[in-house]
Amino acid sequence: MFLIFVSNLTPRVDYVFKHICTRILGLSIKFTTNLEEFLAHHGPKMSYGKRPLGGEYFVQAHDLLFVQGIEDIEVPVRSWGETIGIFPTPERGQLPFDIFAGGFYLLSRYEEYLPHVKDDLGRYPFTESLAFRHDFLQWPVVDQWAVKFGLTLQNAYPELMMPLRHFKVHSIVEAKRPYEFLQRGLVRSCIGLLGDLYKLKIGRVLQRFQVLSGRRKDPYDTFNWLLNNLKGNRSKLTLFFMLGEGYSFREDFNTKQERFRQLIKMTSDYVEVGLVLSYHWLLNQNQIKSEKQQMEELTHRPLSATFNDRQMVQLPQVYRSLVELEVASDYTMYYYNKLGFRAGTCTPFLFYDLDFEVKTPLVLQPVVGKSLALNYGKASDIEGAVMALFRTVEKVKGTFMFMFSNRDFEPSVDNKIWRYLFSEKLMLRER
Incomplete structure (x- = not known):
């Protein structure tokens, strides 16, 4: 057990320490605000505050985790070895940056609550982000910081055992249009x-x-090919279908047809099936509830995964609806037109509601991007961009998540690169 002393255990402190220490490093931690208990503890321990208590492992704290509300704060960014750090600290601590304040700033999407310019659909553009402006969008910096933190902890406490973390691959396939010609209506x-x-x-x-x-066969009906490629490997696949209104007339189709319903039932027997939430109804909780119930009736199991059509992350309203409806995971936290780590991590993390200052049970999945962001590049450039992120995640033993469309696997010359990446590069074969 790893003991952590803080003078004030706030929801922000609890949230980010559990992500870095428990979710990433696998440590069993305990907080204390009792100085006597901390001084009497002879095992691995650290303090987090303005000054050290003695000779313990110490990280100097920025004020961000001990305040409430949202203010436009200065976020200094500096280089730190092969990565970067934010919120630099004086030399008195074991780390040159407050990785916990930095982690909270990125994971909570603090900057997305601040006034900013939106795109035509009301989305937060990647060009507004701290990560893009300081050229670290391509790095899962929170995980990189956690690795550095873990190494210094083990140097200070050789007896501290950290479980081995395993690299994972999780492919996501969006099937808003499961067919090109079938079920389109007269x-x-x-x-x-x-x-x-x-x-x-x-x-x-x-x-x-x-x-x-x-x-x-309909060219977009690539589902048997997808399922066949899962045989004999450890990679995970989640398929997303839409049951509500499409964004445009072209995308809309009859979801009541038996062929479509049987497709959902068939695929749900083999892989996780999620729900694409209709763009036009994202702020209508009753409509989301209705679509959720429809999907659960088709799959005969609780709906555990959703993502918002057009990658519309409207903090915090939509996520609050998902929490109330007891949806387990959301897959929308990425930029539709730029690859990278929107929240700075490659480890699934909990949604923190900054308005209410509360940690929620909704897990946000760190998707690095979707094929649409690269569809107009050369095959070699596409492979290079995807595999660079893949290797970065593999290095910190995180989870690599990439979103495809079922249309990417139509057997055509243009789609050869996507079929190759999915079936060859992003499959972890059984040992």
């Missing part, structure tokens, strides 16, 4: 056909008729 099918004829896409017209007549 009106949409006619509009699509007329559009193809007008643009003289004769091959696509023939393909449409072959699929609708049952002589050819």
Whole structure:
């Protein structure tokens, strides 16, 4: 047991210490505000405050974890070996930065509560983030800090045992449009056909008729290929389907059709199935509840995973709804048009509601990005960008999460790189 002394145990202190010490390093920790108890403890211990109590392991604290509310604070960024640090401290502590205040700033998404310029859909742009402006978006800095912290702890307390952490890969596939031609409805099918004829896409017209007549498989129906690639490996897959209203007329389709419902039932027998929350209804808790109930009726199990259509993270309203509806995990905490670590970590973390100053049970999954952000690059550039992040996460033994679309695996020349990455590079084979 690792004892931590703080003069004031705030919700912020509890939240970030448990992420760094317990979730990342695997330590069993105990807090104390009792000085006598701390001084009498002869095992591994540390103090966190303005000045050390004696010769113990000490980290000097920034004020951020001992205040309430949201203010526009200065966040100095400095280089720290192969990474960076924020909130530098004087030399009296064992660490040159307050990694706990820095971790809280990034994990709580403190900067997203501050006034900022939004994009056309009301999203927080990556260009506004501290990580982008100081060129560390590509690093899971909180995990890198935790590794440095763990090494110095073991130097101070050789008897302190830390469990071995294992690298994980978790692929996510968005299937908002599970079919290209099937189940589009008469009106949409006619509009699509007329559009193809007008643009003289004769091959696509023939393909449409072959699929609708049952002589050819729908090109977006890649689900058997996905499931077959999971055999004999340790990687995890989560499939996301939409049951509500699509963002646009083109994306909307009839979710009541039996073929679609059977697809969800079939895939849920093999992998985790999640729900894409409709963009137009994100602030309507009753609608979210209705869609959640529909998915649970199809899969016959509690819904554990959601993400917001168009990657709309509207803090804190949508997450509060998910907490009230007892959804376990959200997969929206990434930038739709830029790869990187939006919250600075590659370890799943809890949503902290800054307005209410409370840690919630909702787990936010640290997805690094989606294929759409790279769709217009060369195959070699795409592989290089994805694998650079993969190796960075592997180095700190975190969880690498990347979001694909089922359309990425359509057997075509353009999609060869995505099929290769999913089936060859992002699969951890059984030993």
